[in-house]
Amino acid sequence: MSTPRWLTTTEQRAWRAHLAVHKLLSHRLDRELQEFGLSLNDYEILVNLSESPGKRMRMSDLADATIQSRSRLSHQVSRMEAAGLVAREDCADDRRGTFAVLTDEGWETMQRVAPHHVASVRDHFVDLLTDDQLEALERAYTPILEHLKSIR
């Protein structure tokens, strides 16, 4: 391997700030969702299903959308199924497998929790940034996202 290009001070500060913000923030949002019996991962599943036609997604698509392995998603969906938030459904004319479907209780839970969650996201992230900063953040992150998706 050629001589490592260590990070400059500017690079290191930005990189560590990104890591630390995400870690503290996800920890905080997780804790605030726990009051409603949900984790941040649970909430993400509810959002994905609620935005899909028929409030259902193929398990493999849901794993892609939430960036996790099929087996890890399967465990999580089992827990959420036990809590009555989602159901699994086999699709008779589609051998590509199982769907996860948002139950009425899952939908109601999301409706109830969403106002609190959006307040958390505002308090701990969005409202601490100006519109210019939010736009700059998205501009900076879009090529990174495209790159990361292209190598998945």
Next chain:
Amino acid sequence: MSTPRWLTTTEQRAWRAHLAVHKLLSHRLDRELQEFGLSLNDYEILVNLSESPGKRMRMSDLADATIQSRSRLSHQVSRMEAAGLVAREDCADDRRGTFAVLTDEGWETMQRVAPHHVASVRDHFVDLLTDDQLEALERAYTPILEHLKSIR
């Protein structure tokens, strides 16, 4: 609860970009570290210990620095101890508990892995941003970090 202030399009795009970048990025860095038998969490522990005086930290301080519970850290340190990367040491004249210490093997592992890890961080994040963007990112994230630390 008063009427929710839902996120505007700009806010939602920035927020989702932040979440997605972090998720894809940590997944990728984790995978690239797996070639060396480490997770991103393991690497973070090695970095924290290597930067501390005597390459050792009190377990409670290490839990704070890596933003996780004592019990979760304890499990992780046990795995890393089994791999020979760290050792636990009781401090005779300090009843506040156990230290985690970087072993020679842990130090050598970090030296060997660091050039690869920094290349990953460059390829998938740092080198995709300009210096101006990196500085803006840190400026935007600093008040968020301060806020999140103040409410821990």
